Amino acid sequence: MADSQDNVLNLLKKSEEFLKKKNIPSARLDAEILLADLLKIQRVKLYIDFERPISGPEKDEYRERIVQRSKFKPTAYIIGKKAFFDSEFHVNESVLIPRPETEELVAWVLEEYPNKENALEVIDLCSGSGCIGISLAKARKEWKVSFTDASESALEINKKNIQEILNTERSFELYHGDLLSPIPDETKFDLIVSNPPYIPEADKPTIMPDVVDYEPHLALFVADFQGFHTKILTEAKTKLKPEGRLYLETHPRYSSWLKETALSLGYSGADLKKDLSGRDSFVRLIL
Numbered sequence: 001m002a003d004s005q006d007n008v009l010n011l012l013k014k015s016e017e018f019l020k021k022k023n024i025p026s027a028r029l030d031a032e033i034l035l036a037d038l039l040k041i042q043r044v045k046l047y048i049d050f051e052r053p054i055s056g057p058e059k060d061e062y063r064e065r066i067v068q069r070s071k072f073k074p075t076a077y078i079i080g081k082k083a084f085f086d087s088e089f090h091v092n093e094s095v096l097i098p099r100p101e102t103e104e105l106v107a108w109v110l111e112e113y114p115n116k117e118n119a120l121e122v123i124d125l126c127s128g129s130g131c132i133g134i135s136l137a138k139a140r141k142e143w144k145v146s147f148t149d150a151s152e153s154a155l156e157i158n159k160k161n162i163q164e165i166l167n168t169e170r171s172f173e174l175y176h177g178d179l180l181s182p183i184p185d186e187t188k189f190d191l192i193v194s195n196p197p198y199i200p201e202a203d204k205p206t207i208m209p210d211v212v213d214y215e216p217h218l219a220l221f222v223a224d225f226q227g228f229h230t231k232i233l234t235e236a237k238t239k240l241k242p243e244g245r246l247y248l249e250t251h252p253r254y255s256s257w258l259k260e261t262a263l264s265l266g267y268s269g270a271d272l273k274k275d276l277s278g279r280d281s282f283v284r285l286i287l
Contacts, residue, residue, distance in 0.1 A: 007050065008049060008054065084098035159174060191244065192236050199222070250281060
């Protein structure tokens with residue numbers, strides 16, 4: 001039997017207090033997300049039924065989730081999913097947790113290609129969970145979307161998300177390897193869209209423990225930003241069709257360098273776009 005105090009509202013209050021003491025910045029929100037997911041209800045339903053009693057097993061499992069969060073494990077990894085654009089993606093510690101900024105990148109691409117009848121060849125480079133490519137493919141049914149990542153375990157999550165979010169009658173190529181090297185020579189793309197690793201390793205001490213302790217460093221950090229991104233720009237030139245475009249999410253500190261470098265490498269156009277925080281986080285390069 002559950003204690004009379006073990007209802008939704010009291011558990012949320014206790015959990016919020018505990019997480020605040022552990023310096024978790026979004027204590028209340030995280031407590032709500034973790035409980036709503038456990039009870040398999042929407043967050044708003046917590047307050048419609050806040051006197052609902054919580055059983056012993058439910059309380060034990062919820063306590064374990066709260067303890068994990070108190071150790072800065074991201075909420076998305078605890079529940080195994082993350083909402084992005086208009087879908088819910090499976091995530092684990094093999095893939096980066098999809099970010100709101102990356103939704104802005106997807107929205108930019110879709111705004112620039114509003115014609116839903118055009119059949120474009122597109123690849124999600126450094127695809128991780130596949131959130132970019134899957135969101136594009138869901139919005140543009142005629143696009144032929146491929147994915148590539150250096151991590152086999154990330155591609156497994158990517159494949160699972162394709163199967164659950166998209167119509168699997170469509171064909172999706174997944175390539176394993178370094179950047180664009182596994183792509184067949186004859187394959188060319190209209191669009192390459194990517195959120196590659198772009199945080200300099202020297203910045204690690206400044207990164208939140210949620211990120212640096214749990215998310216895959218392969219998807220986050222680069223030892224040599226300029227060398228790595230020059231490689232991306234150079235390889236993309238060989239894989240884009242004439243007038244094809246490369247869209248990148250990037251570090252605002254390096255966006256101007258990316259623009260100038262692309263033009264020096266022979267791209268015909270280069271533009272920066274600000275994110276909602278006013279930072280130059282996105283770059284569009286035209287071959």
